[in-house]
Amino acid sequence: MTSLTDFYDAGGERKHFAEEFVQRAHSGNWEIAKDHWTRTVEHYGNSVQELEKLSKKEAREEAERLALVLCKTLAQAGKCWACKVGSRTVAV
Known part of the structure; x- marks a missing residue:
């Protein structure tokens, strides 16, 4: 996993995502x-x-791609589905 x-x-852009996910979504x-990226x-x-239809490598890559889409979107809003930071909460 990346x-x-x-x-x-x-x-x-990848660095920007990491910074935004850490700074905006996780203070x-x-x-x-x-931990929340891994989860x-x-x-x-x-x-x-x-x-399940994909090879292990393809499945891992697709899971990461899907996670990246969700986490980028939430990070831009300063939120995370897996945690509550301050008063910001998001449910998926």
């Missing part, structure tokens, strides 16, 4: 953000039936 650190180290807490990818990997 980690938030990997995204950050990649630079460009700068990298440990919580990393999001795992959630998709374990929940999306269509992934």
